[in-house]
Amino acid sequence: MSNNGYLFAAYAATWIIHIVYLGTIVSRYSRLKREIEDLKKPGVRS
Amino acid sequence: MKTVFPILGVLTAILLSYALYEALVAAPTEQTMGDVQRIFYYHVPSAWTAFILFFVNFGASVFYLTKRRPAADIVALVSAEVGVVFCTVVLVTGPIWARPVWGIWWAPGDIRLTSTLVLWLIYVSYLVLRRFSSSGQTPTLAAALAVLGALCVPFVYFSIWFFRTQHPQPVMGGGGSIDPRMLHVLLINWLAFSCFAFLVCWSRYRLERLQREVDQAHALESLLEPRRSAR
Numbered sequence: 001m002s003n004n005g006y007l008f009a010a011y012a013a014t015w016i017i018h019i020v021y022l023g024t025i026v027s028r029y030s031r032l033k034r035e036i037e038d039l040k041k042p043g044v045r046s
Numbered sequence: 047m048k049t050v051f052p053i054l055g056v057l058t059a060i061l062l063s064y065a066l067y068e069a070l071v072a073a074p075t076e077q078t079m080g081d082v083q084r085i086f087y088y089h090v091p092s093a094w095t096a097f098i099l100f101f102v103n104f105g106a107s108v109f110y111l112t113k114r115r116p117a118a119d120i121v122a123l124v125s126a127e128v129g130v131v132f133c134t135v136v137l138v139t140g141p142i143w144a145r146p147v148w149g150i151w152w153a154p155g156d157i158r159l160t161s162t163l164v165l166w167l168i169y170v171s172y173l174v175l176r177r178f179s180s181s182g183q184t185p186t187l188a189a190a191l192a193v194l195g196a197l198c199v200p201f202v203y204f205s206i207w208f209f210r211t212q213h214p215q216p217v218m219g220g221g222g223s224i225d226p227r228m229l230h231v232l233l234i235n236w237l238a239f240s241c242f243a244f245l246v247c248w249s250r251y252r253l254e255r256l257q258r259e260v261d262q263a264h265a266l267e268s269l270l271e272p273r274r275s276a277r
Contacts, residue, residue, distance in 0.1 A: 003079075003080050003081055003082040003146055004081055004082075006082050006085070006142050006143070006145060006146050007081055007082050007084055007085060009142050010085040010088060010089070010138075010139040010142040010143060011066075011070075011085075011088060013135070013138045013139060013142065014088050014092070014135050014138075014139060017131060017134055017135050017138065018131065018135070018242075021128075021131045021246070022246070025246070025249060025250060025253060028253055028257075029253055032253065032256055032257055032260060035260050035264075036256075036260060039260065039263050039264070039267070
């Protein structure tokens with residue numbers, strides 16, 4: 001790999017790590033939203 | 047509050063884009079290493095941000111141990127989680143930088159590399175404890191672990207002062223020196239990553255608080271259900 005290849009790999013890896021983590025936060029938010037909607041339904045247990 | 051977060055998000059995105067431009071285009075090329083040295087503008091700010099988050103975790107844990115405030119426990123959890131993400135970036139970008147410069151991905155036994163890995167493992171253990179222990183004592187045990195983990199942070203930072211290592215000297219507060227233009231780009235990237243970390247912590251804090259409220263609602267519902275069924 002060329003020097004620029006290593007540079008690209010490091011920057012790409014940084015953003016992949018951050019984007020994957022942000023993805024987990026978004027998916028947890030969606031799951032929680034569904035739970036809240038279930039709780040709001042009368043007589044329905046999640 | 048609902049309008050502040052998107053505004054800060056847009057400002058942080060602009061700052062991160064500007065910091066990326068500065069790192070890849072505006073910063074001078076280092077004479078010995080060439081362009082690969084630009085990894086420095088992501089590697090070092092990520093390490094500093096991780097250290098700050100671990101100190102926030104330490105402060106929040108001590109506060110939780112003394113005052114037992116749930117908000118402090120949430121701050122401790124969130125800062126450790128985001129700190130681990132930044133520390134992961136350090137552990138990934140470091141070897142990618144080391145390979146073309148040192149000729150190896152990892153220097154076994156090197157004090158800075160090993161202590162950073164140990165620090166990462168301590169905080170991963172902290173998160174595993176938080177995730178899989180359902181005991182009421184979990185926040186207290188985690189806070190105690192966080193206090194011990196925080197002791198490792200200064201050791202990691204100052205290890206290169208006291209031990210022979212392949213890792214370069216620190217650019218600030220140590221024996222190393224840096225071109226002022228490079229320092230300027232480094233500080234811009236640190237500011238950008240710190241703002242990004244703050245926003246991630248903020249959204250993660252809101253999520254955790256909401257999660258605890260939902261868990262309480264589920265617990266309350268479970269308590270009330272037998273009474274409803276009995277009617």
